Amino acid sequence: MEPENPPMQDVDSIITAAGGAAHVARLAGVGSEAVRKWRQSGAIPAKHWPLFLSFPGVNMAMLTALAPRQKSTTLRPKPLQAQRAATPPAPSTHHGKDRMTQRTTPNHLRANLHQPAGATAALILADGTVLWGRGFGAYTPAEGGQVAELCFCTAMSGYQETLTDPSFTGQIITFTFPHIGNTGTNAEDHEASHMLAAGMVVKDMVTEPSSWRNEGGAEGDLRAWLTRQGKPGIAGLDTRFITRLLRDHGPQSAVIAYPAEGQVDVKSALERVRLWEGLEGADLGSQAARPARSWDKGRWEGFIMPKAPTGTPRRVVALDFGAKDNILRSLVSAGCAVQVLPGTASFEDIMAQAPEGVFLSNGPGDPAATGVKVVPVLKKLLESAIPLFGICLGHQLLAHALGGKTTKMARGHHGANQPVKDLATGRVEITSQNHGFAVDEASLPADVVVTHRSLFDGTNEGIASPRHKAFSVQYHPEASPGPTDSQHLFQRFVANIDAARAARANTQTSPNT
Numbered sequence: 001m002e003p004e005n006p007p008m009q010d011v012d013s014i015i016t017a018a019g020g021a022a023h024v025a026r027l028a029g030v031g032s033e034a035v036r037k038w039r040q041s042g043a044i045p046a047k048h049w050p051l052f053l054s055f056p057g058v059n060m061a062m063l064t065a066l067a068p069r070q071k072s073t074t075l076r077p078k079p080l081q082a083q084r085a086a087t088p089p090a091p092s093t094h095h096g097k098d099r100m101t102q103r104t105t106p107n108h109l110r111a112n113l114h115q116p117a118g119a120t121a122a123l124i125l126a127d128g129t130v131l132w133g134r135g136f137g138a139y140t141p142a143e144g145g146q147v148a149e150l151c152f153c154t155a156m157s158g159y160q161e162t163l164t165d166p167s168f169t170g171q172i173i174t175f176t177f178p179h180i181g182n183t184g185t186n187a188e189d190h191e192a193s194h195m196l197a198a199g200m201v202v203k204d205m206v207t208e209p210s211s212w213r214n215e216g217g218a219e220g221d222l223r224a225w226l227t228r229q230g231k232p233g234i235a236g237l238d239t240r241f242i243t244r245l246l247r248d249h250g251p252q253s254a255v256i257a258y259p260a261e262g263q264v265d266v267k268s269a270l271e272r273v274r275l276w277e278g279l280e281g282a283d284l285g286s287q288a289a290r291p292a293r294s295w296d297k298g299r300w301e302g303f304i305m306p307k308a309p310t311g312t313p314r315r316v317v318a319l320d321f322g323a324k325d326n327i328l329r330s331l332v333s334a335g336c337a338v339q340v341l342p343g344t345a346s347f348e349d350i351m352a353q354a355p356e357g358v359f360l361s362n363g364p365g366d367p368a369a370t371g372v373k374v375v376p377v378l379k380k381l382l383e384s385a386i387p388l389f390g391i392c393l394g395h396q397l398l399a400h401a402l403g404g405k406t407t408k409m410a411r412g413h414h415g416a417n418q419p420v421k422d423l424a425t426g427r428v429e430i431t432s433q434n435h436g437f438a439v440d441e442a443s444l445p446a447d448v449v450v451t452h453r454s455l456f457d458g459t460n461e462g463i464a465s466p467r468h469k470a471f472s473v474q475y476h477p478e479a480s481p482g483p484t485d486s487q488h489l490f491q492r493f494v495a496n497i498d499a500a501r502a503a504r505a506n507t508q509t510s511p512n513t
């Protein structure tokens with residue numbers, strides 16, 4: 001469907017519709033000088049669009065149709081961006097490479113509904129930013145595929161593990177590293193049976209795979225893989241612009257539209273994006289679990305990890321909220337026999353396995369929402385003094401069970417280079433992370449110890465309850481992708497189980513001695 005030309009608007013009429021300059025300045029928290037500059041430049045900064053959209057009579061089409069009529073210091077795009085904006089958006093295709101550059105200006109002040117020639121897909125954000133590029137992977141309806149939270153991931157490698165990490169359910173991943181897809185795909189690098197993220201955004205178009213680990217020749221190409229996963233991707237966008245936007249203005253809902261018929265329905269896509277309720281309050285963790293199963297595969301051969309302790313394998317129940325396979329492998333290699341149960345398993349079902357330790361997995365969505373069902377079970381497990389270990393969502397759920405709270409972060413952590421300090425030892429580990437919620441340390445009861453903090457933003461990265469033999473970390477010691485500095489935490493869990501075993505053995509023998 002051809003998008004209608006939006007009605008011509010000017011800033012003055014929009015400000016009048018919104019109740020006048022003084023009223024708007026007060027609500028937007030800006031001075032009258034700023035409003036004057038908006039009028040002068042003929043554009044309203046996108047960060048104020050949500051405010052304008054709350055006034056009757058103002059809609060997204062009006063705001064996106066504003067065309068700056070005069071450049072001002074505050075609103076002028078940088079020279080390179082201006083130059084790009086002036087270049088027609090024709091993709092270049094040399095040497096078999098498809099490297100369309102984001103030729104519409106990467107400046108949301110110039111967001112527009114009009115699809116440039118050569119663009120086959122768009123990334124549409126809730127603030128009205130529309131970025132045109134070239135689609136790949138699976139086609140979507142003209143009004144876009146799954147609406148999701150747009151995030152950026154800074155990992156330079158491991159895109160296949162990232163894309164199949166179930167914690168990314170409900171998110172579109174912008175890769176900040178420009179060359180994604182070069183090494184193709186294979187059957188081993190999945191972290192779950194399939195991709196759950198809603199889509200992917202890259203700067204350079206994926207090229208042909210060049211790696212001995214690519215499987216199936218052309219079938220291993222990330223584009224073919226993505227099509228088989230039924231998910232869309234978009235290339236040619238200025239991923240640094242997206243990253244700065246999310247960094248400065250917080251998480252945003254977005255959608256990728258890549259219609260087979262070519263024409264994107266931007267207006268409908270925008271409406272869908274703006275109606276989506278977001279990840280806060282979404283219990284995705286309860287839905288992400290796979291069926292109950294026992295797991296016996298350890299880490300890959302050649303992988304260096306601390307020597308597994310001897311003794312009968314420890315019976316561990318792993319509560320699955322969307323677990324990454326490498327966590328299960330790490331537990332096995334650390335000396336555990338793992339039974340995976342859905343995260344919503346009852347206390348009785350868990351105890352029927354006679355667990356010596358219970359592991360709480362990573363997973364998508366809002367931990368507070370998943371906690372409504374799960375926390376009562378975790379409280380019973382804590383009372384039973386079974387050693388507990390949680391990772392990421394599991395960490396957040398443990399915090400809730402211990403009486404704490406979690407909050408949505410202004411800037412989520414997604415990447416493989418995040419420094420974390422162990423407060424007990426002072427050691428710093430570089431970690432793999434993927435979370436948009438964080439444990440609020442101020443909410444934790446006095447007997448819960450804060451064990452780790454992020455050196456990027458000081459947010460909580462680990463807690464322990466010595467009284468309950470429970471500990472957890474916000475980051476991913478199993479890596480995949482990322483560094484393995486924190487692999488030793490699996491040994492810590494096993495040591496806790498062994499200590500509880502020894503204590504049980506003592507109580508059983510002591511009456512006779």
Ligand SMILES: NC(=O)CC[C@H](N)C(=O)O
Pocket residue numbers: 167361362363364365366367391392393394434435436437438
């Ligand atoms: N990796 C995870 O387990 C993520 C936990 C949670 N969904 C968050 O975004 O914070």
